[in-house]
Amino acid sequence: MNKNSIILVLALVGIAFMTFMLLSIGGKKEEQALLNATPVIKEEGIEARSDEWGKYYPHQYDSWKQTSESSKIEDQLEKYPQLVILWAGYGFAKDYNAPRGHAFALQSNRNTLRTGGPTGADDGPMPMACWTCKSSDVPRLMEKEGELEFFTGKWARAGSEIVNPIGCADCHNTQTSQLELSRPYLKRALEESGQELDKLTFQDMRSLACAQCHSEYYFKKTPYTDKSGKDQVAAVVTFPWAKGLSAENMEEYYNEYGFMDWEHKMSRVPMLKAQHPGYETFTTGIHFKRGLSCADCHMPYTQKGAIKFSTHKIQSPLDNIANSCLTCHRQSEQEFKDIVQEKLDRKNQLNVIAMNSLAAAHLTAKKAWEVGATQAEMAPAIDTIRSAQWLWDYSIASHGSFFHAPGETLRLLGVANNKAQQARITLSGILAKYGVIDYEVPDFSTKEKAQQLAGVPLDKLVDEKQTFRKGLMQEWNNEAVEEGRLTDEFVKGLPEKASYLPE
Ligand code: HEC
Ligand code: HEC
Ligand code: HEC
Ligand code: HEC
Numbered sequence: 001m002n003k004n005s006i007i008l009v010l011a012l013v014g015i016a017f018m019t020f021m022l023l024s025i026g027g028k029k030e031e032q033a034l035l036n037a038t039p040v041i042k043e044e045g046i047e048a049r050s051d052e053w054g055k056y057y058p059h060q061y062d063s064w065k066q067t068s069e070s071s072k073i074e075d076q077l078e079k080y081p082q083l084v085i086l087w088a089g090y091g092f093a094k095d096y097n098a099p100r101g102h103a104f105a106l107q108s109n110r111n112t113l114r115t116g117g118p119t120g121a122d123d124g125p126m127p128m129a130c131w132t133c134k135s136s137d138v139p140r141l142m143e144k145e146g147e148l149e150f151f152t153g154k155w156a157r158a159g160s161e162i163v164n165p166i167g168c169a170d171c172h173n174t175q176t177s178q179l180e181l182s183r184p185y186l187k188r189a190l191e192e193s194g195q196e197l198d199k200l201t202f203q204d205m206r207s208l209a210c211a212q213c214h215s216e217y218y219f220k221k222t223p224y225t226d227k228s229g230k231d232q233v234a235a236v237v238t239f240p241w242a243k244g245l246s247a248e249n250m251e252e253y254y255n256e257y258g259f260m261d262w263e264h265k266m267s268r269v270p271m272l273k274a275q276h277p278g279y280e281t282f283t284t285g286i287h288f289k290r291g292l293s294c295a296d297c298h299m300p301y302t303q304k305g306a307i308k309f310s311t312h313k314i315q316s317p318l319d320n321i322a323n324s325c326l327t328c329h330r331q332s333e334q335e336f337k338d339i340v341q342e343k344l345d346r347k348n349q350l351n352v353i354a355m356n357s358l359a360a361a362h363l364t365a366k367k368a369w370e371v372g373a374t375q376a377e378m379a380p381a382i383d384t385i386r387s388a389q390w391l392w393d394y395s396i397a398s399h400g401s402f403f404h405a406p407g408e409t410l411r412l413l414g415v416a417n418n419k420a421q422q423a424r425i426t427l428s429g430i431l432a433k434y435g436v437i438d439y440e441v442p443d444f445s446t447k448e449k450a451q452q453l454a455g456v457p458l459d460k461l462v463d464e465k466q467t468f469r470k471g472l473m474q475e476w477n478n479e480a481v482e483e484g485r486l487t488d489e490f491v492k493g494l495p496e497k498a499s500y501l502p503e
Contacts, residue, residue, distance in 0.1 A: 039056050040174075040175050041053055041056065041174050041175075041177070042174050042175070043175070044175075045140070045143065045174065046136075046139050046140040046143055046169050046174050046182075047140075047168075047169055047174045048135070048136040048137040048139075048140040048164050048167065048169050048485070049136075049164055049167075049485070049486075049487055049488060050064060050136065050164060050167035050168045050169075050488060050491075051487055051488040051489075051490070051491075052487075053167070053168040053169075053172075057168075057177075059304060059307060059309045060168075060309060060310070060312045061168075061312075063302070063309075063311045063312040063313040064102070064103075064167070064168075064312035064313070065103065065490050066101075066313040067101030067102040067103045067104075067312075067313055067314055067315065068101055068103035068104065068490075068494060069101065069313075069315075070100050070101035070104075070315055070316075071100055071101065071104060071494075071495060071497060072100065072497075073097050073100070073497050073498060073499055073503075074097055074098035075096075075097055075447070075499045076096045076097060076098055077093075077095070077096050077447045077450075077451075077499075078447045080352070080355060081444055081445060081446050081447045081449065081450040082352075082355040082356060082358070082359045082444065082450070083096060083355070083450075084444070084447060084450035084451050084453075084454050084456065085266070085358075085359040085362055085363065085444050085450055085453065085454060086355065086358055086359060086362065086389060087273070087454075088264060088265040088266050088362065088453070088454035088455070089262055089263065089264055089265030089266075089454070090261065090262045090264075090271070090273065091113075091114035091125065091126075092114065092273070093451065093454050093456050094112075094113040094114055094456055094458070094461055095112045095113035095114055095461075095499055095500075096112075096114075097112075097499055098399070099399060101314070101315065102165060102166040102314055103165050103166075103490075103491070103494060104165065104494065104497075105133070105134040105135070105165045105166045106134045106135050106162065106163070106164070106165040106166075107165070107494060107496065107497070108134075109130065109131070109134045110469075110473060111465070111469070111496070111497070111498040111501075112498070113458075113461045113462065113465055113499075113500070114126070115130060115155055116461075116464060116465070116468075117461075117463075117464030117465045117466075117467055117468035117469075118154065118155065118156035118159075118468060118472060119467075119468070119471075119472065120156065120472070121153075121154065121156050121157045121159075122153070122154055122156070122157070123154065123156055124154050124155050124156045125155075126154065126155040127151070127153070127154060127155060127219060127235040128150060128151055128152065128153050128154065128155060128157060128158060128235070129151055129219045129235045129236070129237050130155050131155065131158065131162045132183070132213075132237045133166075133212070133213035134162070134165065134166065135162045135163070135164055135165060135166065135167075135170075136164050136165070136166060136167035136168065136169040136170045137161055137162045137163060137164050137485070138150075138162065138170075138182075138183075139169055139170065139182035139183070140169065141158060141161050141162065142184070147184055147234075147236070148222065148224045148226075148232070148234040148236070149226065149232075149234075150234075151219075151222070151234035151235055151236045151237070152226075152232050152233070152234045152235075156472070159472065159473070159476040160475070160476040160477075160479040160480050160483075160485075161480075161485065163476070163477070163480040163485050163486040163491075164485075164486065164488065164491060165491060165494075166213075169182065170182055170209075170212070170213075171209040171212075179202075179205045179206070179209055181205075181208060181209070181212060182212065183212040183213075183237075185217070185236065185237045185238055185239060186208065186211060186212050186215070186239065188238075188239075189215075189238070189239035189241040190208075190241075192239075192241055192242040193241040193242065193244065193245065203291065203293050204293070206293035206294065206295035206296070206299075207279065207282070207288075207293040207294045207295070208279075209294075209295070210278070210279065210294040210295075210298075211278075211279035214276055214278030214279050214294075214398060215239055215275070215276070215277060215278065215279045215280060216239065216240060216250060216274055216275050216276070216277035216280060216394070217237050217238060217239050217240075217275055218237075218238055218240060218254075218259060218261070219235035219236065219237060219238070220235070220236045220237075220238040221233055221234075221235060222234045222235075222236045240253040240254060240257075241253075241280075245277075245280040245283060246280075246284070247277075247390065247391050247394040247395070247412055250277075250280075250394070251272075251387060251390055251391075254272055254390075259272070260272065261273040264362060264385075265454060265455065266362045266363060266365065266366035266453075266454070267361070267362040267363075267365035267366055267369075267382070267385055268365070268369065268378075268382070269362070269365070269382045269385045269386050269389075270382075270386060271386060271389060272386065272389070272390045272393070273393065274390060274393035274394040274397045275397060276397050276398040276399070277394055277397065277398055277401075278398035278399070278400060278401070278404070279294075281394075281395070281398055281401040281404055281405045281408060281409065282294070282400075282401075282404040282405060284405045284407075284408040285404045285405035285406070285407075285408070287404065288404075295310065296324075297317040297324045297325070298314050298315070298317060298324070299311055299312065299314060300317075300320065300323035300324050300327065301323070302323060311323070318336075318337060318340060321333045321336050321337070340403055343402050343403055343406050344402050344403075346402070346406070346410065347396065347401075347402035347406070347409055347410065347413070350410060350413040350414065350417065351392075351396055351413060353413075353417055354388075354392045354413050354416045354417040354420065355392070357388075357417050357420035357421050357424065358385070358388060358389055358392060358416070358420045359441070359444060360420075360424055360441050361381075361385050361388070361420045361423045361424050361427065362385065363441040363442065363444075363453075364424055364427040364428070364431070364439060364441065365378065365381060365382070365385065365423075365427055367427075367431060367436065367439055368381075368427050368430045368431055368434075371431065371434040371435075371436055372434055373430050373434065377430050377433075378430070380426055381423045381426040381427050381430070384419050384420075384422055384423040384426070385419075385420065385423045387419055388416045388417075388419035388420040388422075388423065389416070389420075391412045391413075391415055391416040391419070392412070392413065392416035392417075392420075394412060395408070395409045395411075395412035395413050395416065396409065396413070462500045465500070477492075
């Protein structure tokens with residue numbers, strides 16, 4: 001090829017590219033016009049039913065529905081029985097699955113053994129706060145009742161009100177359709193951690209919409225007087241961000257506050273349960289530092305005819321590498337799959353090592369109590385186990401941290417394992433003092449064995465749950481349909497899945 005034809009080819013490629021870009025911008029404009037001409041979905045209040053939004057935004061609604069393609073139950077307790085030991089005495093030892101698509105969030109919450117089998121509004125193990133990240137009815141009900149009132153009472157109190165899974169109203173304002181933080185506790189946490197709400201950029205919002213739920217939280221006991229003058233205590237979802245977002249910052253926050261989620265059934269350690277600090281860990285990674293937001297990878301722009309829109313099929317970006325990664329990177333899809341897999345393998349290796357050390361530490365502590373160790377002798381090991389398990393949990397609980405923040409994830413797993421091993425050495429010393437040498441921890445290599453050790457009455461829990469699912473839960477659905485809160489045929493038709501149901 002001579003120089004002129006190279007220039008010609010380059011020019012043609014350039015023109016084609018420009019045309020493509022103009023068309024895409026045109027498409028984007030069209031969608032934007034639709035957005036600007038926003039048919040107010042509802043004049044007042046919050047519209048929790050995504051099918052109502054879908055009448056105006058069919059592309060977003062259709063792709064949102066596709067989150068139901070990720071429906072498979074992956075029982076994490078089967079895969080890692082160590083978890084049962086780590087969480088002995090706490091709900092997660094009963095049932096814990098890998099995340100599925102947003103369409104299933106509410107179903108997962110109703111079906112998990114952790115929420116139990118309530119028989120009425122005032123029954124069951126969990127508080128109202130457990131609905132917080134599962135449903136677009138949450139902002140609606142918070143607005144209707146008041147935030148503190150919302151966070152008061154048992155989970156079963158609002159079963160017939162919370163009926164739509166995560167949907168449009170979780171992230172968008174009903175009157176303007178713009179992105180909006182529907183959860184007041186995130187706004188408070190941002191302010192406490194030194195951010196100014198009126199300085200948030202659009203790009204910030206494309207991550208903060210997710211941070212409403214993909215963040216670490218605890219239930220803060222908050223006394224108040226209700227409208228009828230009665231003293232109440234709300235359990236309010238609160239982010240421990242006041243000292244910063246790192247694992248160590250939050251640990252300090254919790255220690256100062258004297259907080260524990262539960263007392264461990266074997267080691268009697270006052271434990272912390274990390275939830276899913278996905279946003280927090282993401283902020284330590286290179287993509288955040290280079291200005292990316294969650295939506296860049298999990299909601300990439302998609303072209304359909306002349307229309308360009310953000311795909312609302314929020315999923316693993318590996319199912320859509322072309323749109324999620326190759327907009328910026330130049331390698332092949334396979335190369336990207338391999339890079340991510342390698343990061344996952346590295347995390348898994350250290351994760352299993354740390355979990356085994358922690359499980360052994362809890363079981364050894366149990367033995368030490370049994371042979372008569374005193375509170376004073378146990379105190380140092382107890383503190384070390386609490387810290388070790390917090391760091392471990394923080395590092396992996398958000399599922400994506402191995403990719404979002406690989407360095408931070410591996411650092412925390414390393415430190416957690418070291419602390420767990422330190423505790424074991426201390427505990428061996430205590431055991432020796434009481435004449436126990438060569439203590440071998442019992443076998444916890446299957447979910448069944450581990451649940452036996454942890455005293456989880458699985459059959460009973462499943463029976464109670466099934467009674468609830470066939471009884472009260474159906475009443476909730478019927479009432480919600482009758483009163484028009486649940487209208488979406490798609491939501492009504494989602495297949496029911498759970499760890500204890502046949503596939
Ligand atoms: C988990 C949060 C979340 C949920 C749930 C959600 N959206 Fe979005 N939505 C976003 C984000 C983030 C964007 C990207 C904003 C941008 O870049 O323009 C967006 C963009 C949009 C836009 C602007 C055009 C576009 O496609 O970029 C519309 C319209 C929209 N969403 C409608 C909906 C509808 C309808 C639903 C319910 C079916 C919904 N959204 C559910 C977060 C959400
Ligand atoms: C209202 C709370 C809420 C919001 C807002 C939210 N999520 Fe989620 N997300 C969840 C819950 C709960 C699950 C687990 C659902 C289940 O397992 O049933 C989940 C699951 C996921 C999954 C796993 C999906 C799969 O198929 O395995 C990804 C990825 C995800 N969310 C990303 C995001 C991103 C990105 C945003 C912001 C654009 C976001 N989420 C906003 C609550 C939320
Ligand atoms: C640079 C791209 C990128 C950005 C930005 C990003 N993620 Fe991810 N995310 C990924 C990849 C890749 C995975 C791993 C997927 C897998 O293992 O299949 C992942 C995994 C996840 C998972 C776990 C999904 C599962 O089923 O295990 C969640 C949840 C998640 N991300 C949420 C978020 C949130 C919330 C943000 C913003 C705070 C965010 N992501 C920002 C690329 C990204
Ligand atoms: C909007 C642009 C953009 C998108 C989309 C994007 N990246 Fe990146 N990625 C970057 C930038 C910028 C860096 C940092 C490069 C640097 O500073 O050296 C980076 C760095 C990386 C690195 C090296 C750092 C590390 O953590 O190992 C990997 C691997 C990577 N990206 C994978 C992915 C994958 C997988 C996806 C899709 C899920 C993705 N990226 C999507 C812009 C992007």
